[in-house]
Amino acid sequence: MIPELSIVIPCFNEEENVRAICAAVTAEAARQVRSHEILLIDNKSTDATREHMRALCAEDPRIRAIFNNRNYGQMRSPTYGIYQAEGAAVIGMCADFQDPPAMIGEFVRQWRAGAQIVLGQRRSERASPVLGAVRRLGYALLRKFGDTPVIPGATGFGLFDREVVDTLAAWNEPEPFFRGMLVESGFRLAIVPVDRPERAAGTSKNGLGSLASFALSGLAGSARSLLRLPILLALLAAGIALLTLVAGLVTGPNLALLGLALGFGMFAVVLLFLGLIGDQVRMLAERSRNVPLVIEAERINFPPERRRPAARTLIRRP
Incomplete structure (x- = not known):
């Protein structure tokens, strides 16, 4: 049965958070929708994240997992996970609780009221002066030169209607700047303010280099x-x-x-x-090469028929 809601959680070295985030999301989703699934996509973690994911999948068939065969970066892997979700609506969020699960209810309410895209907009950012400056520069460049408006503080945490997901999956973007694609698509959009909590545990993977690379890829793809x-x-x-x-x-x-x-x-x-x-x-x-966003090493708890061709799936068989 197709779930009403899919929650996609990309992971990289999140052994301290993955079990807690699944428990929090499961509890919140159970209060808000008739049925749901959680899709975890791991970007070649080097800690015990995958062992925790296997255990979670064994405990709850609504939790599914995709293991990438290498690290495909923070643009391709999360987007690929969204494309592989099956729900009537799809939520994308981080594993470290910086995207609060308590917002799921508000996102679902906005969607049921007619919004096809619901984006959480952070009211404030906690970062070092250098990282903050890089973020501000990236937003300024995208506002000045981007083909579509950029929404400051909207990091991709949000809900996307099935029609939106299927439309963007067919765009064949090799490095999808997903938050820009959402605005470019022109679907009905709602903005919800979000108070960003502290990271639950572990360290952020978004250093200066990765943020600069993300900003440049966004510029190249949307300007x-x-x-x-x-x-x-x-x-x-x-x-x-x-x-x-x-x-x-x-x-x-x-x-x-x-x-x-x-x-x-x-x-x-x-x-x-x-x-x-x-x-x-x-x-x-x-x-022109039609390169897939990621190559999967393994997937767990997916029915055999669950394959979305628009997402350019490629699985490496062991």
């Missing part, structure tokens, strides 16, 4: 207007550098050095945008 900017920036940089260099040669060596420095600085900016274009070219190549 097609950037394709035209490098030419304009290159012309502007060349003109400014030339004028400053000429002025420096006439009036003194300091301005000449300034002109060279400015030229090199603008050249670095151009290289950044060329890198984004290169990433877009890479995504085009990935689309």
